[in-house]
Amino acid sequence: MKILYHVEDVRNTTTNQFLYRNFADGFEALGHTVQPISFADDFAAKLKAEQPDVFITSSFKTYFAHTDFKALNSARASGLNVVVWVEPLPGFSYGIYGLHTEPGKIEKIKAGEWGDAYISCLDDARFDAAFLEATGAHHHAMPLAANPKLHFPENLPRTYDVAYVGNRLPRKEHTFQSVLFPLKKTRRVAIKGYNWSTLDRVINKFNRVARARRLPLPEIRTPNVITLDEERRLYSSTKACLNFHEDAQITLGMDVNERTFKVPACGGFEISDNPKAVRKYYAEDEMATVESEAEWAKTIDYYLADDALRERMQKKATERTLREHIYPKRCEKLLGLVAKK
Incomplete structure (x- = not known):
């Protein structure tokens, strides 16, 4: 089967680009072929030339604008089958944007003029x-997952007590200040990702x-950014890997980030x-969880x-992850x- 996957730019390192790479690896592991179609491509010409069986796109504003619906x-x-990653609706969104904020999106779905299947990471009957x-x-x-081509255990000594790999997002700063940074006083801690220093922020801009x-x-690599291989080895060589979600994710309880699966993989x-x-x-005997920020310190110590x-x-x-x-x-x-269909 031939799959065409909508991406912004084949060179960039956005979350959607990583998602494309992971799904491409997944399809290829099943014996299918995958090609990207970027915003720089002539949409109609690429679709005609590739003749895919499945086209995967997103409801995000830029993807919607770069889709030739005719x-x-x-x-x-x-005979083409179209799968659309959709944004949340009001009451399920983590920000001001959603499927409802751009005129025409819901109307396209109602009219049957967009997709044959609609998916998102939200895993809840509501x-x-x-x-x-x-x-x-x-x-x-369609929850996120681990990529077995990249995420697999390595037999390494547990060098660090605690590790966190992720970006220093302003909306998570309260958690970093109250949970993560205090651990550096008493534990061997590794913190990797974007924007953890002034130099990081300048290079990222x-x-x-x-x-x-x-x-x-080419992308300039910042000091705290690690490769995918380094990320795998860090998880394999750490006693306890921490996972912080968005506040809205915790409140709604409908989806998890990719880190949830990558760490155990x-x-x-x-x-x-x-x-x-x-x-x-x-299950509780597979992964530890905390109910509030107040529980982090004692849970880590335990x-x-x-x-x-x-x-x-x-x-x-x-x-369980690899299965x-x-x-x-x-x-x-x-x-x-x-x-x-």
Whole structure:
């Protein structure tokens, strides 16, 4: 089967680009071929030249604007299956943007002029019902996952007590100040990602400008940014890997971030917030969770004091992840959706 995947720019490092790479690896592991179609491509010409069986796109404003709906629906009439990653609806959004904020999106879905299957990371019957009521179409949960091509355990000594890999987002700053940074006083802590220093922020701003202006320049790597291989080895060599979600994710309890799956896939023991959503995928004897920021310190101390318990839980979580929560499994589910068309 041939899959065409909508991306902004094949060179960039946005979240959607990583998602494309992970799904591409998943489809290829199943024996399918995947090609990107970027905003720089002539949409109609690319669609005609590639003749894909499945086209995957997003409801984000820029993707919506770079979709030639006349060409798309002509191809659908000839057998093309279209899958759309959709944004949240009011009451389920983490910000001011959603499926409802751009005119024409919901109308396209209602008219049957966009997709054959609509997916998002929100894994909850409440959103399924709201989506059906608003659009007349069914929504299907498509949680993130681990990429077995990149995420697998390595037999390494546990060098660090605690590790966190993620960007220093302003909306998570209160958690970093109250939970993460105090650990540096008493534990061996590794913190990696974007914007953890002034130099990081300057370099990242330059990279964003270069991408926005489509300058033919390579990404400049900041001191705290690590490669995918380094990330895997860090999880494998840390006693306790922390996972912080967005406040709205914790409140709604409908989805988890990709880190939830990556840590155990790499052989790391994970302590996470967002327990309502985490328990959809991992049992209490597989992954530790905290109910509030006040519980972080004692929970970390508890598990760091018991090596055997940590290793038992990590082993179970790793086995479940590599069995159930990998991108080839998600790809199988996605293809199953369009097969029912």
